[in-house]
Amino acid sequence: MTQKPSSGRPHKDRLLQQLQQGTLSRRGFLTLLGLSATAVGTQTLFGCGDASSEYDYIIVGAGSAGCTLAARLLMDSDARVLLIEAGGTNDREEIRDFSQSWKLTQPGSETDWGYKSVPQPALRDKVQSYSCGKVLGGSSSINGMVWVKGNPADFDGWAAAGCPGWDARSVQPSFQTLSQAIQPSAALTSRNALAQAVFEAAAGLGHARNTDYNGESQRGVSYTQLNVWEDGRRQDAFTAFVAPHADNPRLSILTGAQVKRISVRGKKADGVILDQAGAEQTLKANREVIVCAGTLHTPQLLMLSGIGNPADLEPHGIPLVATVPGVGRNLHDHLISVAARKLRQPEPASHITAMDVNVFFGEGPRPGMPRFQAQAYYMRYGWGTYPSEAVAFGLIHLHPTSRGTVKLRSADFRDAPLIDPALLSTEEDLAHQLEGYKAIRGLLAAPGLRDWVEDVEHTPGPDVSTDEQLLAALRQHSESDFHPVGTCRMGQDDLAVVDPQLRVRGLEGLRLASAAIMPTVPSGNTNAPSMMVGDHAGRLILGRG
Numbered sequence: 001m002t003q004k005p006s007s008g009r010p011h012k013d014r015l016l017q018q019l020q021q022g023t024l025s026r027r028g029f030l031t032l033l034g035l036s037a038t039a040v041g042t043q044t045l046f047g048c049g050d051a052s053s054e055y056d057y058i059i060v061g062a063g064s065a066g067c068t069l070a071a072r073l074l075m076d077s078d079a080r081v082l083l084i085e086a087g088g089t090n091d092r093e094e095i096r097d098f099s100q101s102w103k104l105t106q107p108g109s110e111t112d113w114g115y116k117s118v119p120q121p122a123l124r125d126k127v128q129s130y131s132c133g134k135v136l137g138g139s140s141s142i143n144g145m146v147w148v149k150g151n152p153a154d155f156d157g158w159a160a161a162g163c164p165g166w167d168a169r170s171v172q173p174s175f176q177t178l179s180q181a182i183q184p185s186a187a188l189t190s191r192n193a194l195a196q197a198v199f200e201a202a203a204g205l206g207h208a209r210n211t212d213y214n215g216e217s218q219r220g221v222s223y224t225q226l227n228v229w230e231d232g233r234r235q236d237a238f239t240a241f242v243a244p245h246a247d248n249p250r251l252s253i254l255t256g257a258q259v260k261r262i263s264v265r266g267k268k269a270d271g272v273i274l275d276q277a278g279a280e281q282t283l284k285a286n287r288e289v290i291v292c293a294g295t296l297h298t299p300q301l302l303m304l305s306g307i308g309n310p311a312d313l314e315p316h317g318i319p320l321v322a323t324v325p326g327v328g329r330n331l332h333d334h335l336i337s338v339a340a341r342k343l344r345q346p347e348p349a350s351h352i353t354a355m356d357v358n359v360f361f362g363e364g365p366r367p368g369m370p371r372f373q374a375q376a377y378y379m380r381y382g383w384g385t386y387p388s389e390a391v392a393f394g395l396i397h398l399h400p401t402s403r404g405t406v407k408l409r410s411a412d413f414r415d416a417p418l419i420d421p422a423l424l425s426t427e428e429d430l431a432h433q434l435e436g437y438k439a440i441r442g443l444l445a446a447p448g449l450r451d452w453v454e455d456v457e458h459t460p461g462p463d464v465s466t467d468e469q470l471l472a473a474l475r476q477h478s479e480s481d482f483h484p485v486g487t488c489r490m491g492q493d494d495l496a497v498v499d500p501q502l503r504v505r506g507l508e509g510l511r512l513a514s515a516a517i518m519p520t521v522p523s524g525n526t527n528a529p530s531m532m533v534g535d536h537a538g539r540l541i542l543g544r545g
Contacts (some may be wrong), residue, residue: 055082055199055252057541058272058285059292060259060301063138064527065514065534066292067237068178071245072538080250082283083242084272086258087134088110090141090238091188098228099352104142111135111142115296115416117480122424128480130419132294136255137238140227140527143482145234146355146375147184147225147532148524149175149214149532153366162492163500165540174535178528181240184214186223187230187352194343194391194452195223195356201448202359213360213449218523219370221359227527232352237531257281260413262289262305264321269510275413288541290502290511292534295484298516299328299406300417302488302497308506315410322506326495330486331404332521333421335429337437337478339460340379340392341444341453347389348380354378359443360523362436365399369523372436373398374443385477387458391449393440396481397432398523406487421480433465437474483526485518501540513537 002226057073059066070083086109094100095111105112117128133139152168159167189195202221210220227235245251256276263271263282271284291298303310306321307326313320316542355375362371373396382388404422409415424430444457456462460473488497498504502511515530522529 001358005315037167046388054080055283055285056080056287057084058084058274058283059287060084060289061086061138061292061294061297061514062136062238062242062253062255063292063294063514064140064237064530065294065537066290067137067140067241068174068511068531068534069290069292070251071241072177072535073541074245074248074251076538076542076544078250079287080252082156082252082254082285084254084257084259084274085136085138086256087136087254090236092137095135095137095141095236096233098145098226098232098234101142101144101234105129105131109142113416115419117419117421120421120423122430123475123478126418126479128421128423129294130480130484136242136253137236139482140237140531141234143251143527144525145226145228145527146525147182147214147528148358148522149528150522150524151218151265151369153363153364153368154520154522154529158490162496162518163490163519165366165500166490166536171536172333174532174539175528177535178531179485181244182227182531184225184227184233185230186225188226188228189356190223192347192351192353192378194347194351194358194378195353195376197449197452198357198359198391199223201226201446202376202443204448205446206442207359209362210360213358213524218360218368221357224353224355224358226353241531252487258413259290259293259301260304262291262301262307263508264305264307264510267322267506268508269504285509288509288511290513290537290541292512292514293512293516295331295487295516296406296417296419298512298514298533299487300408300413302327302504303408304411304413307507308358312407316408318408319409322504324497324505326489326497328406329403329495330489330519331406331419331421331484332400332402332486333404333423334396334398334481334483334521334538335400335423335433335478336375336394336396336481337433337440337474338386338392338394339437339440339444339477340386340390340458341449341456342387342458343389343391343453344451345389347380351378351380354380354402358524361439364523370398371432372396372439373524374436374440376443385459390458391444392459394481395433395436395440397429397436400425400429402429403486421484423478423480424475430471433474433478434471437470444480483521485515485521485526488512488516489519491519492518502537511537511541 056079208220358375360370
């Protein structure tokens with residue numbers, strides 16, 4: 001048999017492996033496949049055709065949920081998919097190299113929307129930062145890469161609250177899909193001697209040693225799992241889920257384009273209206289528009305499109321398209337309160353991770369749920385009033401009852417929304433935050449850490465002892481942990497924005513899929529559950545959920 005001549009085109013699977021291992025850039029990957037790579041800050045369409053092409057599904061937002069949704073639609077249907085991202089390529093060294101992550105959320109970063117909240121009365125009127133990714137991969141391309149699936153009781157709670165099909169058993173296939181593409185590991189965190197000391201110190205106080213908080217039990221002390229390769233390369237949602245489909249002729253990706261409004265005819269969403277360098281363009285979807293723009297942008301886009309509470313739209317002169325009063329309500333977030341001690345000596349340069357150990361403890365509102373998550377930090381460089389070369393614990397009350405809002409600042413899509421998480425606005429949250437804050441001070445003072453940290457506590461300090469003093473300290477040393485959810489929650493009551501199939505109430509052809517639809521925040525970091533939502537949404541759309 002005569003050997004068939006080689007086409008000279010590299011094998012896709014080998015290229016994909018090189019891409020995931022960080023030995024091939026995303027731009028190089030796409031170029032070798034014969035596609036045009038996106039350029040930062042330009043409006044680029046690559047894939048199946050030009051901007052006049054027809055699409056079955058238009059996905060707004062190429063972040064954690066948008067990427068997994070696109071992959072599911074491409075794998076399980078013959079649909080033509082357009083994925084729209086306001087930012088540009090994530091083919092950047094500071095994104096690939098996890099140790100450079102701190103650069104991505106600095107003021108003025110072109111990969112971060114860099115939003116701020118309104119002043120928070122319970123936190124001494126401090127404004128809270130809200131980072132969210134403006135780049136392919138969304139926040140998965142700029143965040144801390146902590147991989148926590150959440151507790152099964154979280155999802156069973158969603159189902160019990162009126163969201164059938166979202167119980168732990170039903171969403172498990174989506175989590176299994178994530179684990180096939182993303183392989184989180186504690187290899188980078190468990191190798192550090194300081195992390196090992198923190199782990200043993202927590203165990204010495206009675207916390208069970210847990211090798212896998214994403215396994216059978218979440219409780220106990222564990223090394224943090226990161227979706228980062230052992231060589232320090234980030235496993236973001238775009239690389240893991242969309243890149244394998246980069247040569248699929250049914251996929252188009254549009255970057256540098258911000259959606260201004262959803263196009264609605266009658267009661268059916270039929271496309272989106274884009275801004276590209278000041279020029280307006282309309283793209284049509286034959287089947288559905290799915291908004292995966294996250295907790296802050298999703299309600300903003302709906303309201304700009306005339307979908308929401310009339311009282312929120314009328315002041316801005318926006319014509320009402322659909323009355324959906326829950327849009328922008330139910331905003332809630334994890335608050336993290338920090339206590340710190342200086343290290344007796346600096347850590348070696350090989351210690352590249354910052355959040356090395358998790359302790360899940362306490363009794364949550366449903367059986368099996370922890371009440372608290374304590375995150376142990378190595379702080380090579382201090383910020384604010386926190387010292388350099390220190391170890392800190394951040395306390396998270398996992399199940400806050402405080403609820404805030406996202407509202408429009410104006411009818412201009414370029415203006416940031418008004419974000420008010422109303423942190424610590426209930427007595428219950430205040431009491432639990434205080435309880436947990438006392439616990440992390442105990443962790444910092446554990447006998448197993450005496451050889452590692454200075455004798456005198458730095459934050460909140462040795463003079464803080466009474467409950468009144470502790471409350472004042474946690475108000476000073478607390479901030480958003482970048483886990484906002486719930487502004488377009490699913491359910492079946494009057495304030496639910498989407499039904500359990502993620503369809504927007506009162507409209508056809510429009511669904512939502514991101515952390516915005518979560519009724520309550522999961523027990524832990526929200527990136528993995530957000531990816532699950534995208535994949536599960538795809539299954540629901542295709543009737544396989």
